[in-house]
Amino acid sequence: MSIIFLLIGFSVTVAGCFLGAFLWAVKSGQFDDDYTPAVRMLFDNESSGKKQAEPKK
Amino acid sequence: MEAALQTDIQHCYHCGDTCNDGPIEAHDKVFCCDGCKTVYELLEENNLCTYYNLEQTPGITGKQPVAESRFAYLDDAGVTTQLISFRNDSICKLTLYVPQMHCSSCIWLLENLFKLNPGVSASTVNFLRKEVSITYLHQQTTLREVVQLLARIGYEPAITLADTEGKKATKPNRGVIYKLGIAGFCFGNVMLLAFPDYLAGEGIQQTYGQFFGYLSLLLSVPVLLFSARGFFTTAWQGIRQRVVNIDMPISLGLAALFLVSVYQIVFKQGVGYLDSFTGLVFFMLIGKYFQQKTYDTLSFDRDYTSYFPVSITVLKEQGQEESVAVRNLQVGDRIRIRNQELIPADAILLRGQAMIDYSFVSGESEPVEKVTGEVIYAGGRQVGESIELEVVKEVSQGYLTQLWNNAVFSKNESQGIDTYANVAAKWFILATFLVAAGALIYWVPRDTDIAMKAFISVLIIACPCALSLSTPFVHGNTLRIFGKNKFYLKNTAVVETLAKIDTVVFDKTGTLTEPTAAELVYTGKALLPEQAQSIKSVLRHSTHPLSQRIFQSMAGEVKEVQHFRELTGKGLVGEVNGRLVRVGSAAYLGVPAAKEALKTTVYVSVDGVLLGFYTFFNVYRSGLKQILHELNDKQLAVLSGDNDHEAARLQELLGPEAELNFSQSPMQKLAYIQQLKDANRHVLMVGDGLNDAGALRQSDVGIALTNSITNFSPSCDAILDASAFDKLSRFIRFSKKSMNIILGSFAVSLVYNAVGLTFAVMGLFSPIVSAILMPISSLSVILFATLSVRIAAKRAGL
Numbered sequence: 124m125s126i127i128f129l130l131i132g133f134s135v136t137v138a139g140c141f142l143g144a145f146l147w148a149v150k151s152g153q154f155d156d157d158y159t160p161a162v163r164m165l166f167d168n169e170s171s172g173k174k175q176a177e178p179k180k
Numbered sequence: 181m182e183a184a185l186q187t188d189i190q191h192c193y194h195c196g197d198t199c200n201d202g203p204i205e206a207h208d209k210v211f212c213c214d215g216c217k218t219v220y221e222l223l224e225e226n227n228l229c230t231y232y233n234l235e236q237t238p239g240i241t242g243k244q245p246v247a248e249s250r251f252a253y254l255d256d257a258g259v260t261t262q263l264i265s266f267r268n269d270s271i272c273k274l275t276l277y278v279p280q281m282h283c284s285s286c287i288w289l290l291e292n293l294f295k296l297n298p299g300v301s302a303s304t305v306n307f308l309r310k311e312v313s314i315t316y317l318h319q320q321t322t323l324r325e326v327v328q329l330l331a332r333i334g335y336e337p338a339i340t341l342a343d344t345e346g347k348k349a350t351k352p353n354r355g356v357i358y359k360l361g362i363a364g365f366c367f368g369n370v371m372l373l374a375f376p377d378y379l380a381g382e383g384i385q386q387t388y389g390q391f392f393g394y395l396s397l398l399l400s401v402p403v404l405l406f407s408a409r410g411f412f413t414t415a416w417q418g419i420r421q422r423v424v425n426i427d428m429p430i431s432l433g434l435a436a437l438f439l440v441s442v443y444q445i446v447f448k449q450g451v452g453y454l455d456s457f458t459g460l461v462f463f464m465l466i467g468k469y470f471q472q473k474t475y476d477t478l479s480f481d482r483d484y485t486s487y488f489p490v491s492i493t494v495l496k497e498q499g500q501e502e503s504v505a506v507r508n509l510q511v512g513d514r515i516r517i518r519n520q521e522l523i524p525a526d527a528i529l530l531r532g533q534a535m536i537d538y539s540f541v542s543g544e545s546e547p548v549e550k551v552t553g554e555v556i557y558a559g560g561r562q563v564g565e566s567i568e569l570e571v572v573k574e575v576s577q578g579y580l581t582q583l584w585n586n587a588v589f590s591k592n593e594s595q596g597i598d599t600y601a602n603v604a605a606k607w608f609i610l611a612t613f614l615v616a617a618g619a620l621i622y623w624v625p626r627d628t629d630i631a632m633k634a635f636i637s638v639l640i641i642a643c644p645c646a647l648s649l650s651t652p653f654v655h656g657n658t659l660r661i662f663g664k665n666k667f668y669l670k671n672t673a674v675v676e677t678l679a680k681i682d683t684v685v686f687d688k689t690g691t692l693t694e695p696t697a698a699e700l701v702y703t704g705k706a707l708l709p710e711q712a713q714s715i716k717s718v719l720r721h722s723t724h725p726l727s728q729r730i731f732q733s734m735a736g737e738v739k740e741v742q743h744f745r746e747l748t749g750k751g752l753v754g755e756v757n758g759r760l761v762r763v764g765s766a767a768y769l770g771v772p773a774a775k776e777a778l779k780t781t782v783y784v785s786v787d788g789v790l791l792g793f794y795t796f797f798n799v800y801r802s803g804l805k806q807i808l809h810e811l812n813d814k815q816l817a818v819l820s821g822d823n824d825h826e827a828a829r830l831q832e833l834l835g836p837e838a839e840l841n842f843s844q845s846p847m848q849k850l851a852y853i854q855q856l857k858d859a860n861r862h863v864l865m866v867g868d869g870l871n872d873a874g875a876l877r878q879s880d881v882g883i884a885l886t887n888s889i890t891n892f893s894p895s896c897d898a899i900l901d902a903s904a905f906d907k908l909s910r911f912i913r914f915s916k917k918s919m920n921i922i923l924g925s926f927a928v929s930l931v932y933n934a935v936g937l938t939f940a941v942m943g944l945f946s947p948i949v950s951a952i953l954m955p956i957s958s959l960s961v962i963l964f965a966t967l968s969v970r971i972a973a974k975r976a977g978l
Contacts, residue, residue, distance in 0.1 A: 127388065131395070135369060142365040149357050159307040162284045163291065167230070 194220050195334075196237030216241060219333050223289075226296055231289050238285030240334030251331070252503030253491025254324035259505050263323065263339065271301065272323070275313045276337035278330065281305070290335060297321055297329050312337075341488040341506055341524075360465045363407040366399040367458040373399075374455040393445035396454045404438055408461045410468075429609050434460065463962075467652045488524050488575070492517075495568065511571055518566040525558050525575045532567030535724065536560035538821075564724065612638065615937055638937055650925035650961045657969035658918040665978050666901035667911055674897045677880050678915040680862045684811055685853065685875070687867035688820035688830070691885050693798040700733050704784075704792010709736070711786050714756035717741050718763055722752050726782055727763070730794055751782075759787050766793075798826055800833070803906030808834055810909035815861070817841070819849045821871055850874035866900070866908070883908075907978070914976045921968045925961050932957040 148154065192199055192212035199212040207224070211217040216239060223231055231238060253259055266273040278290070286305075290312045293303040299321025304313045312335075316326055330337055373392045415431035434457060441452025493516040494504045501516060506524045509515070514530065517523055523536070534550035538560050547563045550556055556569065558578035616638040623631030655672035662669060669675060686692050707715070717738040719731040724746070744754035751764010762769060762785045769783045769790060780796040808816065816838040818830055824842035831840060841852060853875045856863045865872065865879035868886065876882025876896045884896040885905060900908070936957070 128391065131373075134372075135395075138365060138369060142361065145361045145365075146358065149354050149361065154354065154357050156306040156308065159287060159305050162287055162307065163305075165284075166234075166288050 191237065192216050192239075192241070193232070194237065194239035195241040196239070197241050212241065215334075222296070222333065228289065228292060228295060231285050234288055235283045235285040238283050238289075240280050251324050251327050252493075253505055254327055255322065256491075256503070256505060259490060260323050267318070270317055270319065271315050272318045273313065273315045274323070275311050276327070276330070276339070278310055278312055278335045278337050280335050281307065281310045281312075286335070289333065290330075293326075293329070296333070297326060300326060339490050341490055356465065356469050359407040359410070360462070360469055363403050363458060363462040363465055366403045366407075367455070367462040370396045370399050370455050370458045374451065377451050389448070389451065393451060396452065397442065397445055400438065400441070400454045400458055403458045403461050404434075407465060408434055411461075411464070429612075430464070432609065464652070467656050489522055492524055506575055509571055509575055511574060513571045515569050515571060516566055517562045517569060519562060519564060521562055523556055523558055523560045523562065523569065525571045526573040526578045527556055527558075527569035527571045529554050529556055530568045530570055533565055534567050535563045537563050634942075650929060650965050651922055653962050653965040654918055654922045654925060654969055657966055658915065661914070661969065661973045661978055662911060665907055665911075666904040667907070668899045670897045674881060675915045675918060677862070677897075678864070678912055679919045681814065681864040681881060681912060683815045683817065683856055683861040683863045685817045685819055685856070685863060685865045685879070687849075687865075687872045687875075688818055688826070689798070689822050690868040691866055691872075692804060692818070692830075693800055699797040699799045700730065701795045701797060702792060703795060704790075707791060710757075711791065712736060713739060714759060714761050714786060715763060715784055717756050718744065718752055718754040718761045721754065722746055724752075726780065726796070727752065729796070730763075730782060761786050762788075797829075801902070801905050805833060807906055807908050811912075815839075817852075817856075819844050819852055819867075819872075819875065821845070821849075846871045846874050850878050853878040864912070910976055910978060914973065914978055917972045917976065918969060921965065921972065924968065925965045928964050929957060929961050932960075 191197065191210070192203075193209035194211055194216035197212045199210060203210040203212065204214065204217055205211075206217055207220070209220065211220065219239060223229060254263075264272050264274045280286070281290070287307055290305050291303050293314070294300045297316075300314060300316045302315040305311070306313070314326060316323075327337060327339070373396050376388075376392075411427045411434065412431050414427035418428050437453050437457040437460075441454045441457065444450040444452045488506060490506060491503045492506050492509060493501050494509070495514040495516055496502055504513075509525055515527065529550050529552050531552065534554075534556060535547040536550055536556055537547040538557075555572065558573075558575065616635050619634040619638055620631055623634055652672065655675050658675050659669055659672060669678075712734060713736050716731060716734040716736060718741055719727045719734075720738050721741060721744045722728070722731075739756050741754040741756055744752070746752050747764070747768065750768040751762060753760070753762050753764075755761070763782060766772070766781065766783055769785050771783055771790060771793075781793045782796075783793040784791050812835065816834050818834065818838065818840045820840075820842050821844055822842060824840070827840055827842065831838065834840070841848075844852070849872060853863055853865060857878070857880070863879040864881045864883065865875050866883045866885060867873075867876050868884060872882075872884075873895055876884060881898065882896040883898045883900050885900050885902055
């Protein structure tokens with residue numbers, strides 16, 4: 124049954140990784156605006172050959 | 181979405197306005213004005229016509245061309261530094277507030293700025309905050325060029341004095357998201373570890389109890405130290421100010437839960453209640469998060485600096501113009517104010533025809549004429565030609581800005597709020613302690629083990645989580661329902677104050693009346709079509725706001741006018757088809773000023789024969805009569821900065837008991853509210869302008885009425901969208917109802933607590949049962965609160 128210690132160790136580590144990813148996402152501003160990106164992704168990219176919008180930071 | 185389909189002959193392709201003054205046709209499209217046409221051409225040239233495919237007529241009318249010299253102050257290094265948030269060798273970053281943003285086309289265009297100005301390297305829109313973050317290469321372009329470009333395409337950013345006063349744009353508050361994330365993570369894991377305990381019981385407990393216990397403890401520490409910190413600090417503030425607030429019992433409960441769990445785990449007495457502890461924090465944070473989300477975009481604490489421009493045109497000795505930051509304006513400076521610009525400091529008129537719109541300061545609806553040598557107070561807006569002034573007082577010493585020196589504005593609001601929940605909390609703490617102590621005293625001589633158990637169970641069950649959850653959830657839901665109806669409260673405490681209101685005070689101009697409309701009534705001999713045409717032709721040449729309004733109300737073509745002259749403060753004269761047309765004040769046309777003198781009137785005569793006069797009436801908001809009727813159980817009053825020519829109409833609308841006060845200065849308004857409060861009345865003030873700011877602040881609840889919620893509104897407790905004005909009485913009634921619901925949910929949690937406590941003091945509960953009972957009681961209270969608010973809202977038609 125000592126496998127449980129190992130399993131719990133793993134699960135907490137994995138969960139911790141997700142928490143870290145979440146904190147990173149918040150820090151990089153992904154939760155600051157939850158409306159505009161939804162609209163932005165619906166804009167068609169024009170094939171005019173002109174410079175495309177730079178990746179958003 | 182074919183572009184051609186949208187082209188309506190009557191509507192501008194760019195902004196959708198009706199083309200009144202003869203449409204301009206170009207590129208197979210119709211435009212209402214040159215401004216719109218120019219923007220279209222600019223976009224077309226740069227392949228940006230997707231703008232028109234995303235939404236119909238997304239543009240902003242270009243009827244009022246922007247004088248580009250206005251942005252000269254952005255060349256000033258000092259101003260630029262204040263506005264820019266980041267700068268290195270090649271790039272500058274800043275965030276601008278663009279109030280005109282309204283649709284997805286706007287987002288698209290603003291994010292494609294780099295096509296219009298190659299110096300812009302990126303622009304990102306935050307639509308809810310109406311902000312655009314711009315990164316530009318300062319070797320290729322300047323801030324001024326970027327702002328000018330925005331203004332040219334119709335998105336002039338609002339840069340105000342507040343932006344340059346060191347109050348950096350508030351960063352989006354991520355604190356609560358962090359806290360929520362951590363609490364959620366810990367709650368989930370602790371719950372997982374607690375599960376075997378609920379289900380399997382003793383066996384697992386013996387094998388893994390220690391391990392599970394310490395792991396849970398480890399996971400709970402960040403919740404205690406980080407996520408729940410806000411509750412403890414608020415409680416501590418309450419203790420220091422000697423007020424009991426709702427966070428106090430919450431903190432007490434949380435602390436009790438945590439300490440008991442630590443004790444149990446360390447001394448192997450049980451598994452503790454860490455799952456309840458983390459869960460409680462998590463749920464309460466969810467409530468906080470939603471509340472914050474709705475209110476992120478609104479600002480309730482604005483002062484005059486949010487209204488004032490950043491720069492002003494100063495005339496130097498040789499007559500050249502220079503743009504100077506308003507903060508650097510000194511007494512004795514000569515300044516030039518153009519059409520629609522705000523006068524930033526008290527000043528003497530030197531030259532030009534001043535027509536000052538004081539609606540900002542006094543609520544006076546019609547512009548006031550000023551003659552050379554008169555003092556013009558800060559906050560007035562010039563309408564018409566540009567004028568020259570000499571500054572006599574510094575910006576911060578002005579008549580209007582003095583209002584902010586009043587004690588009301590420095591008062592700390594958070595002190596001594598006697599909210600329902602806080603009052604209840606006081607009794608709750610007392611009762612809990614009495615019961616817990618009673619149980620302890622009763623059991624100690626008999627059985628110390630049961631005594632401890634009873635004491636802890638009482639604390640846990642009576643943990644006022646139900647109490648502390650019911651108020652925020654009822655209020656939170658009420659706030660959300662108000663928000664859906666375009667009524668935004670500053671915080672939950674406003675709901676309680678709103679429920680107690682017994683006196684309603686209205687500002688007149690812009691609040692009871694429609695700010696943009698005026699009813700025009702013509703009295704006198706009927707005008708022949710030819711006469712009407714002549715009058716309209718003459719009016720066309722005047723920029724006077726009254727002339728403009730009459731002009732717009734008249735139909736027909738205009739003819740050529742000869743010998744047109746405008747006499748400042750008097751009227752107009754001109755010849756049409758050889759007939760002499762005169763339009764102007766009673767004195768100008770030699771008419772004895774009648775008893776109507778207080779009303780705004782414009783007389784007309786043709787060939788020296790007086791034909792009649794136009795009278796301007798305020799247009800009251802639709803549904804006003806209905807609202808006032810519904811508010812008849814409250815005392816009503818009007819505070820107007822305007823003169824009393826509408827007194828009779830208002831009295832009829834508000835009823836004979838209403839108090840009407842006219843010609844009130846901002847200070848008098850504040851004093852009036854103070855006087856009402858001294859008479860122990862609970863005052864609701866509804867106003868719109870900066871002139872109401874003092875009164876709004878002084879009143880128990882100050883509601884700022886605005887046509888656009890993200891626009892500037894004075895410091896207030898609540899912001900009401902003008903389109904929802906007719907629901908005002910329903911809002912007040914609903915806030916009362918939600919107070920009843922709180923009482924109801926108190927009762928529900930009280931029943932739980934009474935039953936639970938009875939068993940607990942008798943020592944019948946194992947702590948596990950009480951740990952299960954607690955979340956259930958919390959959930960049921962949340963459910964009750966949410967559902968009953970929803971149902972009540974539906975019934976109230978909100």
